[in-house]
Amino acid sequence: MEKKAAIIGVGMTKFTSCRRETRSRAELAFAAVKDALTSAKLELKDIDASVYTSVDGFEATVRPARTLEALGQVLNIPLIDVNTGGSAGGSGIKEAVHLIEAGIYDIVLVYGSPTFNSVVDNQQVLNTASPPIFEKPFGIGAVHMGAFYLTRYMRDYDLPEESWADVAAKNHRAAARNPYAHLRKGPTSAEILASPMIASPIRLLECCPTSSGAVAMIFASEKRAKELCDTPVWVRAMSSITDTFLSGFKSYQGFDKLKILAQKVMKAAGIKNPLKEIDVAELFNPFAGFELLEYEAVGFCKEGEARRLLDDGVTDVGGKLPVNMSGGVVCTNSGISASVIRHAEVALQLMGKAEGRQVKSPSVGLAHSWGGNDGQFHTLAVLTL
Amino acid sequence: MTRKVGIVSYALEGFQGEARMSSDELVFRAVNSALRKAGVGRDSIDAVAVSSVDAYDGITISNGLTAPAAGGYEKDATRIQGGGIGAILSAYASIQSGSAELAVVAGGDAVRYDDAAISNASYDVHFHRGSGITNIQSYGLVATSLLKQGVATEDDFARTAAKNYKAGTTNRHAHITSGYSYEDVSSSPMVAWPLRALEIAPVSKGSAALILASEKRAKELTRNPLWITGIAAGSNTYAGSWQDLLEMKGLRKAISNAYKSASIKNPIADIDFFELYTPASPLELAYYEPLGLCERGKASMLLKNGIRFSGREIEVNPSGGALCTNPGNCGGVYRAAIAMEYLEKHDHARRGFIQDSDINLGFMGETYHVMILEKETR
Amino acid sequence: METPSFMSKQYNMHLDFSLALGASFTKWMQALKEKKILGNTCPKCKRVFVPAKPFCEICFEELKDWVETDGTGVVESFTVTYQKFRNCPEPPYVVGIIRIGNAGTCMTHWIGGLDYKHPDEIPEKIKIGMKVEPVWKEERVGDPLDILYFKPVA
Missing domain, CATH: 3.40.47.10 (Thiolase/Chalcone synthase)
Structure with missing residues (x-):
């Protein structure tokens, strides 16, 4: 019998133009992750693994996830870096869903990076x-x-x-x-x-x-989703x-x-x-x-x-x-x-x-x-x- | 009761010299031969996980090139950046979740690039990049910590390198097979003190592929499946890890989770060999203690005496490790394949430990992956 | 002096790469020097690949059999660029998806030989299915740019 995964939290910043952006990558990530955790009634320590999604070339940093500290690395949890281009968000979510359905983790954070922030052209x-x-x-x-x-x-x-x-x-x-x-x-x-x-x-x-802003989502196993959320959204x-x-x-x-x-x-x-x-x-x-x-x-x-x-x-x-x-x-x-x-x-x-x-x-x-x-x-x- | 996931086939291509073809062609060759060895066609594949980093392929969204070469056309495919065992974990989860029965994991390295420059471009642009730090300097920082904390000596670094080079002479897939001696290593030029040129891994070109299968499919396809009995990951926080270079908390977390799921209490008694990702020789010494092979501060002694259990030698890096073969994209996939070959060739060996990380880009903010592979118990 | 609430700093990622082309791409590029557009065929599905490829992604077979095309093709789709893009040609330029001969795949190249004086009218001058042929450079080095562009067959 397969296990199920649900969305129990969503966090988003307001979006603006990359050129008018005044928030740093770290601030955007922190705001989105914090918002997602709050909406799921969770704290950072509850996360079992994080999935980062972006495309390196646009950020002009190789593997930018490594320097971004808002994804619970302080807990030494796995940081999973998914890059399939524009669809990386979908691929990252699929990764989180599989990891939960496989019974490996109960709570997984998925972060969508504001990929275009540092891009001049x-x-x-x-x-x-x-x-x-x-x-x-x-x-x-x-x-x-x-x-x-x-x-x-x-x-x-x-x-x-x-x-x-x-x-x-x-x-x-x-x-x-x-x-x-x-x-x-x-x-x-x-x-x-x-x-x-x-x-x-x-x-x-x-x-x-080309916009700037970030999003984070919290995925949970069936048991945890039912405990934590009145309206879990099932995948x-x-x-x-x-x-x-x-x-x-x-x-x-x-x-x-x-x-x-x-x-x-x-x-x-x-x-x-x-x-x-x-x-x-x-x-x-x-x-x-x-x-x-x-x-x-x-x-x-x-x-x-x-x-x-x-x-x-x-x-x-x-x-x-x-x-x-x-x-x-x-x-x-x-x-x-x-x-x-x-x-x-x-x-x-x-x-x-x-x-x-x-x-x-x-x-x-x-x-x-x-x-x-x-x-x-x-x-x-x-x-x- | 969770189901089991097995690896039923592997293939390696290249590694001896410069790549003579593009990465998609290299990946195609490895995946094609792994499929043939498993006796299945591309139509049997449910999912594909590619291991690569855009910069090592020299194009943005480089899995676009390699996913179809790995058999991904019209299939469910993804790409994991940060180590081959990360891609294996993705395929493992696809199978455990019931979304796939058969999955390909592959990676390839064909493009020539400046390894240190790419590493430098992975560090924080405003605070670290300008300082001239690269992966090499970061290995140097760890090596210095080993010296300062009295864990090992410069002499130990050279001996560890020579031990790996010697092992590499017996690995038919290895890139460096010249078997550099202790004297060769300790007289090679100083690159970033305390690291000498021959204590640092080369950059290798080649490709690797694995076929993962559900328990049912694995038993249909082979009489000798190797089961993944533990697979885990852990990361270090970027700024935090500059202070405690030998702590390696992410590595410890990954190891303890994998040991737990494979029911390993005493690694020396329960594991027959270790394939570690040590792109600079001092790192092997830094990993002994977190692996549970020795007590804190005893790495030097362990190197001198070797690791033995009931009369048998427990080998670390029997392939020659990263000093002999170090492909940036497919390294973890390569090490898993090499471990499979070791288990095939050694009847006595029942269980292997494979470790991987993205420290080819350097320390700080790195992620570790570990995996335990074992034979069917009869 | 007032402290600004935020600052921006510019940086870049200039890295150089080099790539071996492998046997099939090498052969295909070399033929361009002789004004020849080659294709290779899949032993299983018989599709023709132009440009040539090392393997068929669908059948997962190596491609070893070669065919020579007459170089003409048809336009499958196109777009006319009106704005300047960095590192790209001066607008207007037409990028076409061109199927050479009976190839199962298409080439990407420029469509030229058209009157560019009234840029707005260019899209109307190109028909899907229109026949085109290559216009070759005098000095060829074995590169897709040895073809200046494809022009409508008169």
């Missing part, structure tokens, strides 16, 4: 994630990788550019209601369409900002999937690997009709348009029908399946903490603690993360009350 580092000889010289950063998918989708389904702006506007409106979000001005579709083109078909206001199913390395190996027709992963995770969670059975979702969208491709990949609708879901308001406030009520990655992207936050936001929704952005009594949620060169890795988790 983000795209320069992202370019170093490309295959060094074959692809790096061509001037590809994350936005280009995203653009390949969206160009293809527009051509395949005759999608008007307005739809990218509409889904961006939905996220920006949601961020305005989230007191923790970075971009909270809520531009309209028209304003988004008037913003400069970065890499066709992606415009500036459809791109995530019903979680997994990841890996694609090939070279960008060119992909056809760019939708997120085909996410689709395979979703089928596996939904099956493990016993979900037959995702649209009907899931109440709230956080899908990884550093470029607003990704959200539409993700509706299709995770099975909210058939291929080519994402636009209808958006236009009908199904995924907006008050809809059947509100998506990215946090404002999504497109409004707050502080690096690896962004992939931890997808899970933290869904957990807060299920706990009924999503201040300003609460969905009406959800009981099943979906959290997704995406990362690596050209989105080589996805993680997906079904979380339930």
Whole structure:
């Protein structure tokens, strides 16, 4: 009989621009971890192991976890360092869940680092994630990788550019209601369409900002979760999937690997009709348009029908399946903490603690993360009350 | 009753000289031969854990390159930074949690880099990096503590190195097989007092792969599975560990947890050999006491007399250790594979102890991993 | 003098690396000197890899059989860059995902030979499935940049 793992605490700092950040890495980590412990009614000494998630290159420090002391190293507990690129938050959470389900630890802290804090030019580092000889010289950063998918989708389904702006506007409106979000001005579709083109078909206001802020989560074994928490959020199913390395190996027709992963995770969670059975979702969208491709990949609708879901308001406030009520990655992207936050936001929704952005009594949620060169890795988790 | 996790296959590739191919190709070769030895195909793999550090691969998110090479295409995969046994722990947890039946652990080292410069870039940028500290200087600090506390002498450092080099001559996978003598070591140039050049590990290139399996799968795949009966980790806090360099509290915590879960009361009686991660020879002497091999301050004596139990010699680093072979990414995976080979070749040996850490980046803020591997009791 | 509430300091991580290419990448790069784009094939699934690879990630087999392509390909997707990115070419530039011959995989390279005078109109000039061919540099060293860019086949 497998053991179960639950989320019992979430801690977050408010997010701002990296350029306006005045808090140090240590202060951000301390604030997020302290907040998570408080929300779980625990003290530092209760933690059995810590999982750190970030990407070294962005922090310009090799293995930055080693110098960060907020993760309970003073207890000499294991410090587990997970780095799978943007999806590291999801991978780190999966690690914590496995360690608990295996019966090795009872209480595990997962920390999402504000990866971009020390970066002067983000795209320069992202370019170093490309295959060094074959692809790096061509001037590809994350936005280009995203653009390949969206160009293809527009051509395949005759999608008007307005739809990218509409889904961006939905996220920006949601961020305005989230007191923790970075971009909270809520531009309209028209304003988004008037913003400069970065890499066709992606415009500036459809791109995530580089944000600063941190997040921490506390995971617990079934026994401890029931003792400590009135509303533990159970990890019903979680997994990841890996694609090939070279960008060119992909056809760019939708997120085909996410689709395979979703089928596996939904099956493990016993979900037959995702649209009907899931109440709230956080899908990884550093470029607003990704959200539409993700509706299709995770099975909210058939291929080519994402636009209808958006236009009908199904995924907006008050809809059947509100998506990215946090404002999504497109409004707050502080690096690896962004992939931890997808899970933290869904957990807060299920706990009924999503201040300003609460969905009406959800009981099943979906959290997704995406990362690596050209989105080589996805993680997906079904979380339930 | 927890289930057991076994290691059913291993493979090593390279290590003798410079890498002639990229790290994904090296990893592919090791994983492919480990799968073949286990008699399974890539389709049987449920999970992949890669051990690497971005800087040692020279690219950001370098597991992107190596995860598919480790058989991870369309599979559940992750990457653990900070030592190969950390990746083994990840795969072990995947299997124990019931999310996987068969898992690959792999790592590879192909890229040429300046080891000390990368280590320096791991220290705090505002307070330590500018001081010129690297892994070598940090080993030097520990060595100085050993001298000052009367645990060992400079002569002991050279003798320990020579002991490792001698053992390395019998290891067909080793990088350094020249068997440097005590005289060679003690006349090699002083690098960072009290450390001499031949007391410091080289940087090696190669790859290593392991196949882990659930108890049921392991018994189907091999008649001789090796069971992981203890696996544990512990860390030291960055600023705190500068004060008490020989305390190694994280290492002690990992050791005591692993001994407990493998029911080891007297390590000398219960363990047949130790493979330690000692990238500078004095570290072996610093680890004897936390391992329970001698009392505090008696490391020098232990080195002189050797470790014996009921007439048998208990070997420490029979492979020649890190002084003979020291790959940055796959070191812990390599040591686990070497330990498997030792258990295969020595009928009398029943249980091996493997230790790993991320001190290739230097001391302070380091994490230790330990693992106990044992044969099926018949 | 007032003490500031916080300070920032700049730093960087300049490290040099060197990488052996291995036999398959070496052979593929060398062929570029002769204006040849090679591929290798998987003995099991028969997919053609351009650029060549040491192994098939799906079948987990070594790739030893080689084929020579005619160098032409089709555009699978693309993006036009309008803003300057550090260490990247001056905008506008077009990065394409190009499938050479009947390869099971694609190459990443620039799409050129287009009228760049009206940058806004570039996306409309490129069609998914459009046929392209390489434009070679005069002096070639065995590098993907021996190809200046791919241009539409007239």
